[in-house]
Amino acid sequence: MKVVKIIIIVIIATVAFYLLNQLLEPKYMTDLVEGSMISQYYEEAKNHEVIFVGDCEVYANISPMVLYEKQGITSYVRGSSQQMIWQSYYLLKETLQYEKPKVIVFNVNAMRYDKPVSEAYNRLTIDKMKWSKEKYDMIQASMLEEETFLSYVFPILRYHDRFDKLTQEDIDYLFQRKKNTYQGFLINKEVKPLEDMPNVKKLAKYQFADIDYDYLDKIQALCEENGIKLLLMKAPSVYPHWYDEYDAQIEAYAEKNQINFINFLDKVEEIGIDYSQDTYDRGLYLNLTGATKLSNYMATYLKQNYDLTDCRQNPEINAIYQEKLAQYAKDIM
Amino acid sequence: MDLVSGSMFAMMLVTAFLYYVVPPKAKPYTILAISIAFYASLGWQALLYIVFSTMTTYVAGILLEDKIKKRQMRAITLGIVIALNVLILVTIKNQIFGKDILVPMGISYYTFQVISYSVDIYRKKYTAQRNLAKYFLYTMYFPYLFIGPINRYDDIENTLYETNKKFSSRQAFYGLARILWGIFKKLVVANRIQIIMTTITQDTTTYQGAYALFAMLLYSAQLYCDFSGGIDIVIGFSRILQIHLKENFDVPYCSQNIQEFWRRWHISLSNWFRDYVYIPLGGSRAGKLRTNINVMIVFLLSGLWHGTGYVLWGFFHGVFLLLGKVVKTPWKVVNQILTFLIVSVLWSFFIWQDTWQACQMIGSIFTQFNYQALLQNIGNLGLSFANYVVLLLATIAVFVYDGHKHKMNERIKRTGTEMKLIGVISMIFVICIFGVYGIGFDASAFIYNKF
Numbered sequence: 001m002k003v004v005k006i007i008i009i010v011i012i013a014t015v016a017f018y019l020l021n022q023l024l025e026p027k028y029m030t031d032l033v034e035g036s037m038i039s040q041y042y043e044e045a046k047n048h049e050v051i052f053v054g055d056c057e058v059y060a061n062i063s064p065m066v067l068y069e070k071q072g073i074t075s076y077v078r079g080s081s082q083q084m085i086w087q088s089y090y091l092l093k094e095t096l097q098y099e100k101p102k103v104i105v106f107n108v109n110a111m112r113y114d115k116p117v118s119e120a121y122n123r124l125t126i127d128k129m130k131w132s133k134e135k136y137d138m139i140q141a142s143m144l145e146e147e148t149f150l151s152y153v154f155p156i157l158r159y160h161d162r163f164d165k166l167t168q169e170d171i172d173y174l175f176q177r178k179k180n181t182y183q184g185f186l187i188n189k190e191v192k193p194l195e196d197m198p199n200v201k202k203l204a205k206y207q208f209a210d211i212d213y214d215y216l217d218k219i220q221a222l223c224e225e226n227g228i229k230l231l232l233m234k235a236p237s238v239y240p241h242w243y244d245e246y247d248a249q250i251e252a253y254a255e256k257n258q259i260n261f262i263n264f265l266d267k268v269e270e271i272g273i274d275y276s277q278d279t280y281d282r283g284l285y286l287n288l289t290g291a292t293k294l295s296n297y298m299a300t301y302l303k304q305n306y307d308l309t310d311c312r313q314n315p316e317i318n319a320i321y322q323e324k325l326a327q328y329a330k331d332i333m
Numbered sequence: 334m335d336l337v338s339g340s341m342f343a344m345m346l347v348t349a350f351l352y353y354v355v356p357p358k359a360k361p362y363t364i365l366a367i368s369i370a371f372y373a374s375l376g377w378q379a380l381l382y383i384v385f386s387t388m389t390t391y392v393a394g395i396l397l398e399d400k401i402k403k404r405q406m407r408a409i410t411l412g413i414v415i416a417l418n419v420l421i422l423v424t425i426k427n428q429i430f431g432k433d434i435l436v437p438m439g440i441s442y443y444t445f446q447v448i449s450y451s452v453d454i455y456r457k458k459y460t461a462q463r464n465l466a467k468y469f470l471y472t473m474y475f476p477y478l479f480i481g482p483i484n485r486y487d488d489i490e491n492t493l494y495e496t497n498k499k500f501s502s503r504q505a506f507y508g509l510a511r512i513l514w515g516i517f518k519k520l521v522v523a524n525r526i527q528i529i530m531t532t533i534t535q536d537t538t539t540y541q542g543a544y545a546l547f548a549m550l551l552y553s554a555q556l557y558c559d560f561s562g563g564i565d566i567v568i569g570f571s572r573i574l575q576i577h578l579k580e581n582f583d584v585p586y587c588s589q590n591i592q593e594f595w596r597r598w599h600i601s602l603s604n605w606f607r608d609y610v611y612i613p614l615g616g617s618r619a620g621k622l623r624t625n626i627n628v629m630i631v632f633l634l635s636g637l638w639h640g641t642g643y644v645l646w647g648f649f650h651g652v653f654l655l656l657g658k659v660v661k662t663p664w665k666v667v668n669q670i671l672t673f674l675i676v677s678v679l680w681s682f683f684i685w686q687d688t689w690q691a692c693q694m695i696g697s698i699f700t701q702f703n704y705q706a707l708l709q710n711i712g713n714l715g716l717s718f719a720n721y722v723v724l725l726l727a728t729i730a731v732f733v734y735d736g737h738k739h740k741m742n743e744r745i746k747r748t749g750t751e752m753k754l755i756g757v758i759s760m761i762f763v764i765c766i767f768g769v770y771g772i773g774f775d776a777s778a779f780i781y782n783k784f
Contacts, residue, residue, distance in 0.1 A: 005751045013758045020766065119772055146772055150339055160766050164719035 017156070019174075024162050025127070025155040027173040032124070033180045034059070034081045038091075039128035040179055041078055046099035047317060049308050050075035052184070053088040053095075054107025057235035060285035062105075064183035065328045066295035068321050071303040072310035077184030082121035085110040085215040090138035091125075092219060096226060097132065103306050104223050105231045108250050108261075109242070111216070114209030116142050126152060182328050187288055189332070194275035194283035198239040206245035213253075220257055229260075229306055236264040236273055236294065238283030260305065264294060271297045288332055334371070336479045336563055337519055337770075344371070345476075345512075349505075349573050357496040361470050364574070368475040372438075379437035382421060387472045389414050390447040394454045394461035394468075411455045418444050427641075439478030441638065445605050447472060450486045452609055459487050467494055476570050480563035482581040482601035492576045501575065503746075506753055508573035510745075513760040514734070515565025520768030521727045523559035526551045528715040528769065534684060537694070542701025545681070545694040552684050553586065553677040554728050560599070561735070584736045586676070589668040590657035591650060594676055606631050625655055645692075646682035653679075723767050 028035030059079030067073040151157040223230040254261035278290025393414040462468040533540040585598035636647020681691040
């Protein structure tokens with residue numbers, strides 16, 4: 001009888017501990033919505049032919065809905081704020097556990113960083129990943145000195161100080177979260193024009209770090225092993241400045257490894273991006289109109305250069321996407 | 334490694350596990366091996382100093398016990414061994430040869446221990462430990478090296494070297510609960526107060542007068558929870574191993590005068606100064622004046638041990654101790670409040686760590702009456718309203734429990750396993766949620782670590 005009582009107490013404590021973790025962790029529903037993006041992938045049907053990985057430059061600028069609407073390409077953006085290249089690599093590895101896309105698009109902006117920028121950004125990418133070896137490896141690769149692995153296992157150890165900041169949102173989204181992206185694309189309709197081009201600071205060093213090349217090699221190897229084409233892209237974000245020296249290194253890498261690379265900064269006119277209307281952050285991110293233009297271009301480019309299926313011909317997939325497109329159309333109005 | 338850290342708890346767990354699975358005779362050597370490994374991990378210099386102190390006093394112990402018969406030679410031997418160890422302590426602690434020299438963890442604690450051992454052998458209080466490994470365990474038993482207490486050899490030898498121990502769930506529960514209580518005091522109370530202390534001490538121009546007094550009162554709670562919390566962890570862990578360490582605190586803020594305060598605060602240090610400084614100086618046997626001088630010497634030395642900036646703190650404690658013998662009110666509560674206020678105000682030397690600034694802050698209490706401003710600005714000192722409520726409730730809990738520890742422990746002893754389990758789990762929950770730790774906050778450093 002005593003043993004039964006003890007077991008019951010332990011079970012109740014475990015449930016309570018789980019609930020407390022759920023309650024205290026940020027829900028990212030109305031504020032800092034970027035934190036909820038990574039988990040939304042798990043709820044999707046895994047039939048994407050193109051997967052985008054990278055930092056904010058992908059989830060703000062590429063709309064998979066446009067890719068589908070224009071060319072019937074099924075795609076998903078596994079982007080997150082300040083996603084480091086090693087995080088992109090592990091996210092990609094994790095994605096391959098679920099599906100085998102034909103093309104992986106990696107946004108090369110992360111090549112400029114050789115160490116994690118902040119714990120908060122790590123959290124936005126890692127917290128909502130499902131537990132797997134990839135998540136474990138990603139945590140190990142990303143942790144700053146002041147972070148502990150245990151706080152990723154038990155979020156309460158990180159977010160316990162939210163006990164006095166809990167809001168109705170924490171109750172409303174205790175178990176269920178709403179979707180706030182379309183296939184990983186975050187809609188932003190605001191307009192904040194680019195007024196002056198930001199000053200370009202001279203850097204002490206332009207050479208990408210070895211760690212970045214190592215992970216780029218790993219991404220390429222992963223794609224090769226799985227028969228996936230790798231495409232490198234640089235989104236048309238005006239700042240932080242993408243230096244010619246950076247561009248030359250990526251060009252050289254792409255040429256050496258026979259990978260396609262598009263720097264959309266060179267194609268702004270061709271795409272028709274107007275920084276007085278197509279950006280919501282004075283040139284850092286494109287807004288909905290800008291992202292639509294870029295995605296249109298991307299759709300055509302992908303269709304022309306890769307052997308992708310027009311899934312609009314597949315009634316089953318098309319039915320799902322038409323439903324999404326209808327909702328998307330409402331949201332972008 | 335810090336006392337409140339995942340790695341430390343893992344080490345405690347491994348130690349406890351190994352302690353109870355190895356053959357009985359290997360128990361002391363198991364802890365010794367872990368202690369040596371731990372100390373070695375802090376750097377070879379740290380190991381060198383503690384080995385030196387241990388070896389010199391080990392040899393001195395044997396010599397003093399039966400090899401040297403002449404009284405004068407015995408005194409000289411004792412004098413040399415004490416001088417050597419004190420010299421190392423003073424030199425290293427004050428970084429006389431530069432800041433590059435590592436101050437070994439627990440150097441004060443083990444130095445005080447080996448001195449007490451040598452003096453006690455000299456006084457023929459007990460016989461010397463002939464087993465070198467066992468003596469090493471006395472000086473290197475790793476938990477106390479973090480924060481004390483200063484253990485007397487005869488107090489702990491029985492349980493430290495006892496091999497015939499079987500795992501006791503009762504002792505383990507007590508030990509675990511004590512560890513959790515210590516963590517609670519440190520993380521929920523002491524670290525929460527630290528947030529306010531940081532705000533107040535960083536701007537000494539704005540935060541004077543009422544703010545200074547507020548800081549002094551809060552610091553009293555912080556230092557108590559920080560220091561006694563650390564001791565709770567050490568005692569609790571030792572209890573799991575069935576090694577009984579003496580208590581270091583006995584509700585010090587209930588004292589009616591400074592003399593009583595020092596019987597209740599950092600008891601192992603106070604007793605050490607009493608037995609190895611005050612009594613050898615003549616204690617109270619050589620007339621009133623001499624007694625008073627001895628008291629002042631003890632307090633000045635105690636201040637000096639904390640650091641040169643604390644001499645005035647020691648001096649005032651000595652003065653108020655002597656005053657307390659003649660000036661007191663007939664009301665117990667008033668005496669307690671006055672003693673608490675004196676102690677709190679004198680913590681200024683710890684808070685501002687600059688003698689002149691501490692004096693300025695004490696002076697500002699009597700010259701600036703900005704209590705209104707403090708009340709209006711109290712929410713801007715780093716804590717939200719909810720955090721103040723948590724702090725208040727947790728502080729009350731600490732003082733209520735610590736004040737009635739024995740009675741409450743008796744009650745807890747009588748409760749069933751289920752209730753004990755619920756208590757432990759609840760404690761873990763409370764610490765997890767309301768503790769101040771993690772990113773952006775250095776939860777690990779104990780204030781008394783540096784002494």
